Amino acid sequence: MNKVIELEKVSFSYGLVPVLQAIDFSVKEGEFLGIVGPNAGGKSTLLKLILGLLKPQTGNITVLGKKPTQQRTQIGYVPQYPGFARDFPITVKQTVLLGRLGASRMLGRYTEADHLAVQQALGELEAQDLAERPISALSGGQLQRILLARALVSEPKILILDEPTANIDMRLETDIFTHLRELNKRLTILVVSHDVAFISDYVSRVACLNRTLVCHQTDAIDGKLIQDLYGEPVRRVAHAH
Numbered sequence: 158m159n160k161v162i163e164l165e166k167v168s169f170s171y172g173l174v175p176v177l178q179a180i181d182f183s184v185k186e187g188e189f190l191g192i193v194g195p196n197a198g199g200k201s202t203l204l205k206l207i208l209g210l211l212k213p214q215t216g217n218i219t220v221l222g223k224k225p226t227q228q229r230t231q232i233g234y235v236p237q238y239p240g241f242a243r244d245f246p247i248t249v250k251q252t253v254l255l256g257r258l259g260a261s262r263m264l265g266r267y268t269e270a271d272h273l274a275v276q277q278a279l280g281e282l283e284a285q286d287l288a289e290r291p292i293s294a295l296s297g298g299q300l301q302r303i304l305l306a307r308a309l310v311s312e313p314k315i316l317i318l319d320e321p322t323a324n325i326d327m328r329l330e331t332d333i334f335t336h337l338r339e340l341n342k343r344l345t346i347l348v349v350s351h352d353v354a355f356i357s358d359y360v361s362r363v364a365c366l367n368r369t370l371v372c373h374q375t376d377a378i379d380g381k382l383i384q385d386l387y388g389e390p391v392r393r394v395a396h397a398h
């Protein structure tokens with residue numbers, strides 16, 4: 158299988174504070190990879206490096222064989238917190254259209270293809286009925302589905318999500334991950350999560366990040382591993398599906 162993301166000896170510091178040290182890591186086409194680790198372990202920083210929003214001080218990163226900055230339209234990104242005010246007067250449809258800005262070559266008006274892509278993305282997430290609603294009138298779970306649609310609308314090859322279910326309840330968490338499982342049939346997915354027990358039911362591999370990075374197949378994840386990773390006992394939560 159092709160490697161779609163590759164990091165070689167990547168180190169990164171904000172000023173003098175080292176956050177990532179000598180990370181060697183690759184993601185294969187079609188993988189569904191979970192990234193877990195303690196707070197401030199460097200998870201969001203790793204995603205920003207892959208997205209080309211930050212540059213490593215040492216080492217090399219390639220995305221689909223090129224520099225991350227050359228592949229931005231190939232990655233759909235769902236950030237940790239929505240980067241806009243919830244009371245901004247914009248509809249669901251307009252929000253999802255924003256995801257076409259990088260993909261469409263036309264400046265100015267959106268094309269028919271842009272509108273069609275929005276319809277398809279909303280349809281895929283069963284959210285067509287929300288299209289004309291202002292985003293201020295969405296629940297947390299609905300907003301997360303819309304942000305996922307916005308990330309999909311540029312027809313990326315890779316989907317990256319930074320704690321997509323941090324502020325929603327378990328039923329909706331299951332709903333989002335069921336959509337991700339379906340999307341993984343055609344996309345490579347990286348998802349940051351705090352809930353290693355929950356994601357291990359969905360992902361094929363887990364990368365544990367605490368300045369350095371160690372990968373595990375999901376069948377190798379047990380209480381001891383979680384304790385070693387976080388440095389304290391973490392209760393495994395049972396999830397019914």
Ligand SMILES: Nc1ncnc2c1ncn2[C@@H]1O[C@H](COP(=O)(O)OP(=O)(O)OP(=O)(O)O)[C@@H](O)[C@H]1O
Nearest residue numbers: 171172174176194195196197198199200201202203
């Ligand atoms: N822009 C910044 N400038 C300086 N330090 C930063 C910046 N962004 C993050 N950091 C620091 O880098 C470290 C790693 O942060 P990062 O957000 O990557 O961790 P994380 O694993 O995503 O954390 P969390 O699980 O709490 O979201 C933290 O100590 C954080 O305070």
